[in-house]
Amino acid sequence: MTHHDYQSSRVRPPGGALLATLLAVVVSACAADAWRPDPRYEAFLDQVQNTCGTERIGSRSIGSDLIQDAYFLDVTSRFYNGEVTRDDYANSLAGSFGGAADAAGILCILAQVPNQASSPPPRMPGYR
DSSP, X not given: OXXXXXXXXXXXXXXXXXXXXHHHHHHHHSOGGGGSOOHHHHHHHHHHHHHHTTOEETTXXXXXXXXXXXXXXXXXXXXXXXXXXXXXXXXXXXXXXXXXXXXXXXXXXXXXXXXXXXXXXXXXXXXX
16 A cells, blocks of 8 residues: 555545534524514614613623624523523623623613513423
8 A cells, every 4th residue: 555545545534524513503502583583682682782882791892892792692682582591691791701790781781671571481382
C-alpha cells in the first residue's frame, strides 16, 4: 500500500453531516414561537424598548444592545409565553448578561408583562 492509498483509505470525519446535525440542534433549541409573527409579543417588545430602553442589565443597555440579541429575544419569548417562570427569567438574564436578578433593567421588563403572560399556559390534554 502506498502512502497515497493509505491516506485515501482512512476514515474521514463526516463534516457535512456533523454541521447539519449541529444546525438542527441549534434551531430546535430556539423557542417554538420564535419563527412565527406574534403581534402581541412584538407590542410587548416595543413597550420594553420604549419604557426600559435606557435601563441596563449588567453592562448592556436594553434598548441598544439587548433588544436585538438572539439569546435575550429567545428567553424573553419563552418568558412572555409562560414557558419560563419570572424567577428563572430574571436569573437567566442576570447570569447571561451580568448583574443581579433584581437589577433595575430586569425589574423594568417584568413590570411590562401583562398578567396572562406571567402564568403558564394550560397543559394539553393527555400530557402530564
